[in-house]
Amino acid sequence: MPISLVNRPLRPATRLAVLVLLSALLAHGAARAQGFDDLRREHRPSDIVVLDRHGEPLQRLRTDPSARRGAWVPLADVSPALRQALVLSEDRRFYQHAGVDWRAVSAAAWANLWNTRTRGASTLTMQLAGLLDEDLRLGQGGRSLRQKIGQAVMATRLEATWRKDQILEAYLNLVPFRGELVGIDALSRTLFGKAPHGLRDTEAALAAALVRAPNARPALVARRACGVLQAMRGPSGEADCDALDMLAEAALARRAWPAAEGIAPHHARRLLAARPAGQPAPAVLRSTLDARLQRLALQTLQQQVKELRGRHVEDGAVVVLDNASGEVLAWVGSTGTLSSAAEVDGAAAPRQPGSTLKPFLYAQAIAQRRLTAASLLDDSPAHLQTASGLYIPQNYDRHFKGWVSARTALAASLNVPAVRTLVMVSPRAFHRQLGELGIALRESGDYHGYSLALGSAEVTLGQLANAYRALANGGRHGAIGQPPGRDALDAGAAFIVGDILSDANARARTFGTDSILATRFWTAVKTGTSKDMRDNWAVGWSARYTVGVWVGNASGAAMWDVSGTSGAAPVWAALMRHLHAATPSPPPRPPAGLIQAAVRFGGQLEAARQEWFLPGTAQAVFAIDSEAGSAMFTPAQAQNGSKPGPSVPARITAPEDGTILALDPDIPPARQRLTLLAEAGTAAPRALRWWIGAREIGRGPSAQWLPWPGRHVVQLRDARGAVQDERRIEVRGAVAKAGVAAR
Known part of the structure; x- marks a missing residue:
């Protein structure tokens, strides 16, 4: 121009x-000037606005400090x-x-x-x-x-x-x-x-x-x-x-806007962090959250913490997941202004989960046919020898209930039966099972030992809620935000555990018949409290949703007299009622092959009822005789003067899974044999076969094995060659002298 x-x-x-x-x-x-349309298109605000699934603004978060x-x-x-x-x-x-x-x-x-x-x-x-x-x-x-x-x-x-x-x-x-x-x-x-x-x-x-x-x-x-x-x-x-x-x-x-405004700051940061590195932040980012549900979750959590303020509680977190899609519908990381650590995302912070790990343990034991929901477990004082000394588990109320079914033990959250169950499964195997469900523990199963049954490890609320979602989906696991994919747990065992956790009568021995955990529609729920009342949890699912709630203190300080039903459970119940105010939640259908049969208990231990069984594990009578009462760590099988049900597998009682042996070069190899022990279950003791690798090394309920250096899998098989149980061990140190055959 x-x-x-x-x-x-x-x-x-x-x-x-x-x-x-x-x-x-x-x-x-x-010289050339930049196009106006290009300039407007490339403009980036210093803040990102996160929208909910319906387009409603949830959070504004600053991304450019310059x-x-x-x-x-x-x-x-x-x-x-x-x-x-x-x-x-x-x-x-x-x-x-x-x-x-x-x-x-x-x-x-x-x-x-x-x-x-x-x-x-x-x-x-x-x-x-x-x-x-x-x-x-x-x-x-x-x-x-x-x-x-x-x-x-x-x-x-x-x-x-x-x-x-x-x-x-x-x-x-x-x-x-x-x-x-x-x-x-x-x-x-x-x-x-x-x-x-x-x-x-x-x-x-x-x-x-x-x-x-x-x-x-x-x-x-x-x-x-x-x-x-x-x-x-x-x-x-x-x-x-x-x-x-x-x-x-x-x-x-006036200075400037606050760095963040809204009701979902922690989830906004999660979404932003999940973007590929080097990619500029968009002006608007859509999420799967529901603003109405997010707002209700935050308000309900804040109200509950206000009511608990006299008991030294100031923090909490909530996660709501869609069972089918895995989408996050609500993610509340803190109580906001009520917290002295509001920036900490309580839904992503590792905490001790207490009894909320028990459903996965019982599901694993049921899947391995070590237990049924009607099997009897001894809730009495127990002393377990460990590498660091005696481990003496206690129940929450410091009382023991005697012989109880696995259904009652799980629903009423009894600690000693859970530890006995972990003895059957082994800490290392349970650690692997948790990993399959997306709960990646920082320490090994051997590190935690039998205390792992009571939640001594650290998990996040997000991990825990998503693992419960796998129970809701018949044992199929998918990452948060993804539909269920691979099988992480037996579908029948997952169904049975869900049936137990939805049973108000089974939980009555601890929680009473009028518990806040009982809903008018079908739900399954488990509470948990960590050591010294530092963490309180309520996690459960309905036909469509999984809800997880944590209450405690971000600092790790102990709460005062806060139980499973007085801490996180009221928030869980309120959210479930809201989610199903107009949406039904019918009970799940049992997987193919699952059997429901009538059972009764000798000595009037528990009332007769209908019980669910995996194929081949059903039996009609569960009772205890004097021999069973003297055995501390047997699979709690029904006994009535005869052998237990037809499909209780044999199991290895020694060595423990993950055992490490050290050979001494100054001791003759023949004197360093390892004794292998097993319980036959329903199999004939003489039919048991001991295998290490590709070699059979003994028969019967016990065997002697001359170890050689390396990592080995000890298997217990029946007469047909089917594996009943296995243990992984490692042998270190000197090599056996030449001419000495390993048997």
């Missing part, structure tokens, strides 16, 4: 300035008063010139010649050029002559390709205001607490005044704003400069 000059003789100073600029235009002919930018604001959404104020303040002939205001250039050149102060000759378009081009940015010492010429060149090209409204829109979105504030959206929301379209003429005058002197004292900003306001209102209007001064003092005292 040709430059139009005023049709009159130019003064010498003006002629010189024009010649310089024309020369620059010719020399800078290759500056504070809001969303790109179209010119139509900017207050007309601000547009007027900006043009009057910065570029009165904005709509007449073609990028360079030659009249202003002439005046500035003449003033410079006579050392007279006057307003600059920089137009809005030239200022925009300085914002778009790094080489033309204003430095601490002002712009050089080369930069000013470059501004004029680029402004001319902008005017040739952009419309005036586009130039003004881009300027308003890119111009730095006060401090770290960049663009009109950040300025309006920070200083005036409103969107740009709502600015009054007084606020618009203040905003325009900040362009010229962004970090000036409020009094100076107000003085300039008063002049802008007077120009806006015209000769017949009147500007109240005192009121403007007070407005400036109040507005400029």
Whole structure:
């Protein structure tokens, strides 16, 4: 576009300035301005807005610490008063010139010649050029002559390709205001607490005044704003400069938006962290959360913690998952203002889960046919010898119930029967099972030993809730956010455990018949409390949802007298009622092959009932005789003067899974034999076969084995070669002397 000059003789100073600029235009002919649409598309706010599944805003989270930018604001959404104020303040002939205001250039050149102060000759378009081009940015010492010429060149090209409204829109979105504030959206929301379209003429005058002197004292900003306001209102209007001064003092005292605002800060950070490295954060990010449910979960958790405040409780977390899709519907990481550690994501922080691991242990024992739901377990004092000494588990109430069924032991959350069950399964095997369910423990099963049955390891609420989702999906596990995929647990065992955890009668011995855990629709739930009451949990599922709740203190401090039903359970129950206020939750259908049969218990240990069994494990009578009562760690099988049911597998009782042996080179190899022991179960003892690797090394309920260095799998098989049980061991040290055969 040709430059139009005023049709009159130019003064010498003006002629010189024009010649310089024309020369620059010719020399800078290759320069090109960025397209307006590209600029708007590439604009990135300093904050990200996370939306829920329905498009409702959930959270605003800052992602760029270098500056504070809001969303790109179209010119139509900017207050007309601000547009007027900006043009009057910065570029009165904005709509007449073609990028360079030659009249202003002439005046500035003449003033410079006579050392007279006057307003600059920089137009809005030239200022925009300085914002778009790094080489033309204003430095601490002002712009050089080369930069000013470059501004004029680029402004001319902008005017040739952009419309005036586009130039003004881009300027308003890119111009730095006060401090770290960049663009009109950040300025309006920070200083005036409103969107740009709502600015009054007084606020618009203040905003325009900040362009010229962004970090000036409020009094100076107000003085300039008063002049802008007077120009806006015209000769017949009147500007109240005192009121403007007070407005400036109040507005400029405000700093910036908080770093985060909303009801889902922790989930927003999770979503942001999950994005590929190096990929710029988008302005808007959609989540699977439901804003209504998220809000209710937060409010319910806060209300419960307020009620528990006298018991030294200030933190909590909630996770709600969709069983089928794995989508996160609610993720509350803290109690917000009630917490002294609100930034800590309690749903992702490792904590001791207490009894909430027991369902997976019983499911594993049932799947391995070591137990049925009706098998009897001895809830009496127990002393287990471990490498570090005796382990003596206790029940929560410090009382023992005697012989109870596995159904009662799990539903009533009895500790000693759970430990006896872990003895059957082994800590190492249980550790592997938890890993299959997505609970990756930092330490090995051997490290935790038998205390693993009572939740001595550390897990996160997110991991725990997702593992319970696998129970809801028939043992099929999928990562959070993914539908169930691989089989992590026997479907029949998962169903039986769910049936136990939904049985209000079975849990009555600990929780009573009128427990808050009982719902009017089908649900399965388990509570847990960690050592010294540091953590309290309630995790369970319905036909469609899995809900997990944790209550405690982020600091790890102990709570005071908070039980499973008084801590996390009320929150769990309230959310389940909300989720199924209009949605039914029918009981799950049993998997194919599962058997329901009538059972009764000798000695009136428990009332007769219908019980679920895996194929081949059903029996009608479960009783205890004197021999069974004297055996501390046998599979608690039903006995009635005859052998137990037809399919109780044999099991290895020694060595323990994960045993490490060290051979001594000074002891003859024949004296270093390892004794292998087993319980036959329903198999004939003489039919048992001991195998190590591809070699049979003995028969019967016991065998002697001469170890050799390496890692070995000890298997117990029946007469048909079917594996009944196995243990993994490691042998270290000296090699057996030549000529000594291993048997």
